[in-house]
Amino acid sequence: MDGGKGITRRLFGTDGVRGRANTPPMEAGTALLLGQAAAVAFRRADPAHRHRVVIGKDTRLSGYMVEPALTAGFISMGMDVMLVGPLPTPAIAMLTRSLRADLGVMISASHNSFEDNGIKLFGPDGWKLSDTTEAEIERLMEGGSLSDALAPPAELGRAQRLEDAAGRYIEAAKATFPRTLRLDGLRIVVDCANGAAYRVAPTILAELGATVIPLAVKPDGFNINRDCGSTVPEHMRAQVVAQGADLGIALDGDADRLILADEAGRIVDGDQLLALIADAWARAGRLAGGGVVATQMSNMGLERFLAARGLALERTNVGDRYVAERMREAGFNLGGEQSGHVILSDFATTGDGLVAALQVLAVIVETGKPASAVCRQFEPLPQRLRNVRHRGVSPLEHPSVRRAVAEAEAALAGKGRLLIRRSGTEPLVRVMAEAEDEALMERVLDALVGVIEAVIGHEEAA
Incomplete structure (x- = not known):
């Protein structure tokens, strides 16, 4: 590839x-x-x-x-x-x-x-x-x-x-949280996806003073990411409400990304996290590079939020490694993906779900405001992502698909944007559309995905 x-x-x-x-x-x-x-x-x-x-x-x-x-x-x-x-x-x-x-x-x-x-x-x-x-x-x-x-x-x-590897990481992660602050009085749900952070994540939060409600911390070799974690945050959301928690944290299987839920169970994605941390760090004089690095998937609402504060949004190809490369090249210290990879290069060289969550918790503690007031930084434009699975060669070069893409881009010109790409990890074509007019976005997306599915169906039947 x-x-x-x-x-x-x-x-x-x-x-x-x-x-x-x-x-x-x-x-x-x-x-x-x-x-x-x-x-x-x-x-x-x-x-x-x-x-x-x-x-x-x-x-x-x-x-x-x-x-x-x-x-x-x-x-x-x-x-x-x-x-x-x-x-x-x-x-x-x-x-x-x-x-x-x-x-x-x-x-x-x-x-x-x-x-x-x-x-x-x-x-x-x-x-x-x-x-x-x-x-x-x-x-x-x-x-x-x-x-x-x-x-x-x-x-x-x-x-x-x-x-002592786990202990070394625990101390390094805790050191990213301001020493003058504690998490006393906060109830936090943390979903560890039955994955790599099942021991360290609850420990870090508890040692900083939080009351921790751990979920998916009993891995058996088979249940990693099964109905849990950052890609399936519904149970975490429900437990935040049921337990009267202040915040919910859902990590993925290797804990390099996260999705949050506020005290009402509303989801907070990576774009909102980037906006929150960028604003907090810019006001504190800590934001390097004059903005944030994100990918082509990040919502236009994030771009507008940053621009209103005199901050830039630089976009890269999808993949946190490309975000990290651009951060190093241009001197940024904050970047990430809508999916929840947040790279804070003052602390880490790759996405770290726990460290990103600690930055959000620091703002909550410092301001005394609930997560719902802190984490919703901008109103995102309507955006939809559709995944189309295929078995053989990617259909993106097929003439019918190329014509459909051109028609979709023309329909969205000046009103939104379209991103279509092959997944780098699975046999999928990912199609994302974004526009202020949600009905237009849905029509364009349905038409394009319909053509792609028809081409795949024809080729697999041949």
Whole structure:
């Protein structure tokens, strides 16, 4: 696939490697090769340097297969492995930097169900890899020369468990919350998606003084993201109301993104979080870059909200890694996605659902206002996203689809916008329409999706 910069990658998508567990590319053989290739790509010339990699995972059953396969690959190339077990993705990025490791690996398929798994890689600086580096790793995997780079017997790597990894992350996350504030008196529902944050998230909130009502904290290898978490926040919303809570937090399977609910159970998405934090940080003189980085999916209401405050909104391709890259290039310290990835580069190199929630809680505590008054920063334009699943080649290049896209764009010209793209993690075409006129938006979206579904149906029947 094209990462958006003219670099073609076949194995890596918009967020690492992902697929159905025990099926290529998410089977043990590919994981071993990936570990070997990544070790070679990050091997230093200094013969005295002892190479190290940090490996974390979420709670999927298949993690027990992928973790040892990756470990074997790294060890075979002379790289020591530090295993930390189930921890959020941002914890792996943080530990990679803190431990001066050469590489960090997170085994997770994020918000997907347990049948899927994925592998995310971080460089020694804790940032996700560039398209160029991922393409180089793929080249090494396909080149057939990895056997020439195997370590001699006396120089094989070793594996060990880092027993205090969770405690290190807990302290790092708590340090992002103002030291002068506490969460005393606040009742907080936190849905951990039966995923990577099932232990650390309730602990962090409780240690800062909150009364915590934990949900989905009993992972069994199969129930990650099942009817819970940031993609299915209904139970969290209901519990906020039922428990008389002040705020609800729903994380995804690897806790790098979140969705909130105010005290009335109303959902707060990533665009509202970006608006809230941008406004608070700008007033405090903490916002760098003169604005926020978001993706093409972010609502036009966010753009107008920022413009009214003299702040810019820079858009990137969909994918938090592209947001992070632009933040680094242009000196921004706040960026994210509507889906709930919020990157606060003063604190972390990737999205961190817990740290983002703590920034919102800081505003709630400082102002003394309820979440409903704090979190609804702007009125979003009507926006709809439709996912169309396909089995074979993406239908976007079909002449009928291209004509339909042109007609849809013409209908929305000056009144809204259209975004159509292939998913980087699933066999889906994602179609998003946005307009002030909701009826127009729905008509345009229905017509375009109808054409795409017809083309897919015809091709699959052929």
